Amino acid sequence: MPTLSKGELSEFLPHRGAMCLIDSVEAWDETTIRCQTRSHRDPANPLRRDACLDAVAGLEYAAQAMGIHVGLRDQSRSRDNVIGYVGGLRDVVFGIERLDECLSDLIIEAACLLVDTQSFMYQFAISSGGRIVISGRASLFLKSRQP
Template identity: 40%
Template sequence: MSGAVAPEAMQSLVPHKGAMCLWDEVLAWDADSIRLATMRHRDVDHPLRSHGCLRAIHLCEYGAQAMAVHGGLRSGGQAAPGMLVSLRAVELSVDRIDDLPGAIECHAQLLVDGDSGWQYQFRICHGSDVLAEGRAAVMLQPAHEATPTMGPASQPEGTP
């Protein structure tokens, strides 16, 4: 239940594919936390880049994806689909991250694990420098039941 995860396995854990899968590797994880690393912030074709740079605010997406990777590992497959509904106490210490040499790392700690959602605390660092930290909450999407189609018996009166 703990240990590293190979980079090629990362995309099987989250709904994000291709360049939108922001983490390169899981360094360690257990039932309550995860530690990841990436160099993708340096990619000139990063999907979140605008006007030639990648803003620090996007570290919130890195934190949210850390949650999804952890959820996938905990479930033994892909993370349950969900929606980021809250960011709290987010502190950013830099303006941009694309100019940082070397890897950035995230440590995410599970705070609440409920049937309808998760809450995590995350901290993203570059070496010993904290780039971002905060809390994020995800509301899990309920499993969708098959939507019945309107057959002749369910059509309103007077319709063909």
């Protein structure tokens, strides 16, 4: 499977420009996705505060990877009138305090554990330099946009 570029990924997210945090999808199948990014080292990262990128920002990286996976799984679904959101987080573990101190690229991996019509449960892990720095589970929900 070809790697998907940042431009192609923005089709699956409500974000544009610098807020599209994932650089590429390295691999995906029906149940898993593996993404890569170096945006955590960018001084202009929109999630930085006081020149720092706190580890909690990693939850947005994980959410974007999961959202991209939902879109890739069902490319026939219209994205124009649907928005996805994180409905819950469980068992989140932070192994670091700041993402911007990770010198290697971030690898974001997510595995879909449960699928319903408009909801998804994922297990995710973010690693850098071969070390898991954030992990947990998240529930994603799709909702129709109101006209």
